[in-house]
Amino acid sequence: MKCSESHSNSDPQWFAIVVTPEDSSLSSDELDGLCAELVERGAAGTAVDRAPEITCYLEGTEAAVESFVLQAVALKCRVVSVSAVRQENWTAACPDVWEPIRAGGLEIVPVHSADDDRPATPGAIRIIPGLGFGTGHHSTTRMVLSALCAHVKTISEPRALRVYDLGTGSGILAIAAAKLLGVAVEGNDIDLGALENARDNIALNNVQHLVSVSNAPITAAKGPYDIILANVYGEVLMNLAPELTRLASPGATAILSGITEIVWDQVWHVYGAEYSWDLVSEQSDNGWMCAVIQAPDR
Secondary structure, eight states: OOOOOOOOSSSOEEEEEEEEESOTTOOHHHHHHHHHHHHHTTOSEEEOSSTTOEEEEEEEOHHHHHHHHHHHHHTTEEEEEEEEEOSSSHHHHOGGGGSOEEETTEEEEEOSSTTOOOOOOTTOEEEOOOTTOOSSOSHHHHHHHHHHHHHHTTOSOOTTOOEEEETOTTSHHHHHHHHHHOSOEEEEOSOHHHHHHHHHHHHHTTOTTTEEEEOOOGGGOOOOEEEEEEESOHHHHHHTHHHHHHHEEEEEEEEEEEEETTTHHHHHIIIIIITOOEEEEEEEETTEEEEEEEOOOO
């Protein structure tokens, strides 16, 4: 994101402060913990678009920024840049978030509301951005969308398929699966705010008859699922490997992302060596990994 705006020194405003940990080998779980600490030290929110860089969003004066920078340094972070932004939240703050993108042949069009009439191609996915940047602009989301589109081309008879979307966020992946396959998709997220945003987006794209979302624990999911989408941290994927294996139908396809390159080997060891999944393909972008894997035939 490239946001910059000049203001007076004393008026409250929003700032984007990019920091990077001195230890570049932090796992994604440790990076998540650092983000939480930065929030405790004053950031209104954080985003990791290019690991291990963390963008922190802060409302206040330049004096508040100086204080926060000292806090970040105390947490053993280097400050890469500081820029000011005008809007009241970090999703709206950057014009990049509102730019339509293409991923895997899909057009993703961010809109401000259901009444937004921005032009889009037939079949485009319209998304109202939430605080999680679930608009397809993040590398992990784009890679999953591309991998999903490629996988769909290999399916000759999709009508009986079931899809599970772990960590659904804005619902973008669940919506894409429903539009591409015309089958039932179940989304899951522990963030109630994300689920509210997802439901708005599901209705906006007229797939509410196909897509349902909830915050039920993964242990309550029944399965079996033929396609599993999971764009969550690598450590979460390792911890949930037994459950995802349980939920997968024999030979099911899972598309995993949210994994930093640093922990990818560990994630793949769990799925490949411990649970006998096969690696179909992998790709990387901006320090993040996406892998298509196939469940064992049981």
